[in-house]
Amino acid sequence: MISDVYFPRVNGVSTSIASFRAALERIGHSVTLICPDYPVGQVNEPGVLRIPSRQVPGDPEDRMMRYRDLLALAAKLADEDVDLIHVHTPFTAHYAGVALGRQLGLPVVATYHTLFEEYIHHYIRWLPRRWLRLAARRLSVHQCQQLDALVAPSRAMQQALTHYGVTTPITVIATGLALESFCQPQDDSEFRAHYHLPKEARLLLYVGRAAFEKNIDFLIDILPQVLAEHPTTRLIITGEGPAIESLVRRAQEVGVADAVLFLGYLDRHGPLQAAYRAADVFVFASRTETQGLVLLEAMALGTPVVSTAKMGTQDVLKEGEGCLIAEDNHDDFATKVNRLLSDEPLRQQLAERAQTYATSWHEDAKSVELVELYQQLLVDHLVNARK
Numbered sequence: 001m002i003s004d005v006y007f008p009r010v011n012g013v014s015t016s017i018a019s020f021r022a023a024l025e026r027i028g029h030s031v032t033l034i035c036p037d038y039p040v041g042q043v044n045e046p047g048v049l050r051i052p053s054r055q056v057p058g059d060p061e062d063r064m065m066r067y068r069d070l071l072a073l074a075a076k077l078a079d080e081d082v083d084l085i086h087v088h089t090p091f092t093a094h095y096a097g098v099a100l101g102r103q104l105g106l107p108v109v110a111t112y113h114t115l116f117e118e119y120i121h122h123y124i125r126w127l128p129r130r131w132l133r134l135a136a137r138r139l140s141v142h143q144c145q146q147l148d149a150l151v152a153p154s155r156a157m158q159q160a161l162t163h164y165g166v167t168t169p170i171t172v173i174a175t176g177l178a179l180e181s182f183c184q185p186q187d188d189s190e191f192r193a194h195y196h197l198p199k200e201a202r203l204l205l206y207v208g209r210a211a212f213e214k215n216i217d218f219l220i221d222i223l224p225q226v227l228a229e230h231p232t233t234r235l236i237i238t239g240e241g242p243a244i245e246s247l248v249r250r251a252q253e254v255g256v257a258d259a260v261l262f263l264g265y266l267d268r269h270g271p272l273q274a275a276y277r278a279a280d281v282f283v284f285a286s287r288t289e290t291q292g293l294v295l296l297e298a299m300a301l302g303t304p305v306v307s308t309a310k311m312g313t314q315d316v317l318k319e320g321e322g323c324l325i326a327e328d329n330h331d332d333f334a335t336k337v338n339r340l341l342s343d344e345p346l347r348q349q350l351a352e353r354a355q356t357y358a359t360s361w362h363e364d365a366k367s368v369e370l371v372e373l374y375q376q377l378l379v380d381h382l383v384n385a386r387k
Contacts, residue, residue: 002034002070002097003088006048008041009061010239010265011209013088013113015293016153016175021047023176023367032080034073034093036063049073061241070096074103082106083378088113090143098146107381109373111151115160115288115311116140137164144168149377151370153291154312171373174315176363177296182273191278195236195261202233202341205279205303207272207294208286210241210262217247218285218330223256225334230341235283238263238275276301280347281340283307285326285333292316296361299323299354304347306336316361322354 001021007014021031025047036053044050051070053063070092077100087097087110094110101108117136144150144166151173152158158170192199204226208214219235226233237247237260244262251260266272276282282298284307291312298305305323307313319325324340326333340347 001031001086001088002093002100004036004065004091004093005062005089006033006035007043008038009063012175012291012293016111016113017088019175019178019363020367020370022178023363024371026364027367027371029371030080032077032082034070036065038063065092065096067092067096071099071103074100078104084109084374084381086110087147090114090116090140094143101148105385107148107377108146109149109151109377110144110147111153112140112144112157112161113153113290115157115290141165148381149373151373154315156311156314157290171369172315173366173369173373174291174312174361175293176366177293177300177358177361178363179300179359182268182297183300184273191274195263197234197261197278198232200232202230202281203279204233204235204281204283204337205275205298206235206237206239206283207266207275207297208239208284210237210239210244210247212243212246213286213288214243215285215287216243217250218333219283220247220250220254220256220260222330222334222337223259224254225330226337226341227256227259229338233259233341235260236263236275236279237261238266238272240265272297273301276303279303281306281337283333283337284313285328286313287311287328289313295323296358300358302351302355304340304350304354306333306340308333318357320350320353321357322350324350 001017003017005011005013006017021033024031031047033048034051037050051065053065056062056064084106085097085101085108087094087108097108117133141164145168147168150168150170152170153174155172158172161170206216206219216237223235251257266275276298282303282305284295287310289312295305295307295316299322306326307317307323308328309317309325317323317325324336326336
C-alpha cells in the first residue's frame with residue numbers, strides 16, 4: 001500500500017488504511033505501507049516505510065513525499081515478492097505507485113477515497129468553482145484510467161466516477177470497523193467532569209475533521225431550535241482542521257457560543273470512546289462523505305445517530321437501525337434531534353439497535369472482499385501477460 005497520508009495525520013484515509021492493514025494481516029497476508037514521515041507525533045510500526053517529506057505549501061497538516069525516494073524502493077519491493085500495489089491517495093503516491101507497478105510488472109489498484117470536486121473550492125477560493133470542478137473531474141478520469149482496478153467506498157462514489165467517464169472496473173468495498181479494539185470497555189464516567197459539563201446537560205456530538213466540506217456550520221445553525229426545547233444542550237465538536245476559527249465565529253454569530261464546545265483531537269484509545277458514550281445523540285450533516293466511519297463508531301458504542309443521508313452515508317444509514325435520517329434542512333434535522341432528546345424509550349431502542357447493526361460492518365468481512373478483488377486482479381494480470 002502507498003499513501004500520501006497516514007497517522008499521526010488523522011482522517012478517514014488513515015483510518016481506512018489502518019483497518020484494512022490489520023485485518024489483512026490477521027488472515028495471513030503481508031502488507032507493507034509506504035507513507036510520509038512526520039516531524040511530530042509519529043510512531044514507528046512494523047511494515048511501515050516512512051519516506052522523507054516536506055510540508056505542503058499552505059497546508060500545515062499534510063506532507064509531500066520525495067518522488068525519487070519512492071522510485072528507489074523498486075529493488076526492495078522486488079526482493080519482498082510484492083504481488084500488487086494498492087494506492088490510496090491521488091498525489092505523489094499515485095504517480096509513484098503507477099510508475100513502480102510498471103517497473104516491476106505488477107497490477108495497480110487504487111481506492112478513490114475523496115470526491116475532490118466537492119472539496120477543492122474550499123481551499124482554492126480565487127478560481128471559479130465551475131472551473132475547479134471540471135479540473136478535478138478531468139484529473140480523476142486521467143488517473144483512474146492509469147489503473148488496473150478501482151475500489152470505491154460507497155455506491156455513490158462508484159456512480160460519480162462512472163458519470164465522470166471512468167471505464168476502469170470499480171468494486172464497492174466499504175471500510176470496516178475494528179469492533180473488538182474500538183469498543184473495549186473504557187472508564188468514561190469522568191468525561192463530563194473533565195470538561196465541566198453539567199450532569200443534566202444533553203450532549204450532541206460531532207467527530208471528524210474540522211473542515212469546511214464537513215458542513216459543521218449546519219450543526220451550529222440548528223442549535224437555537226434545539227435549545228428552545230432543551231436549554232441545557234451542548235454541541236461537542238471534536239477534531240482539528242482549517243475550519244475551526246470559522247466555526248467559532250459562526251457560533252458567536254448565531255448566539256450559541258456558550259453551548260458549543262471545541263475539544264480538538266481526542267485519542268482513539270479511550271478519550272474518543274468516552275465522548276461517544278457520554279453523548280446523547282451523534283449528529284452529522286456532511287454532504288460529501290464517501291462513507292462516514294464515525295457513524296458506525298457512534299452506533300458501535302450505543303450512541304444513536306441523527307444524520308442526513310448524502311453520498312456515501314446513504315450506504316451506511318438505515319432508518320431505525322440505530323439512527324433517524326433527517327432531510328437536508330435545519331427544521332427537519334432539529335425536529336429529529338429534539339424528538340430523540342424528548343423520547344427516552346425511543347433513544348434507548350435506537351441505541352440497542354445501533355450496536356447490533358454495527359456488527360455487520362466488521363473489518364474482517366470487508367478485508368475478505370478486498371482479498372477477493374486482489375485475487376481476481378492477479379488472475380487477470382497473469383492472463384493478460386500471457387497474451
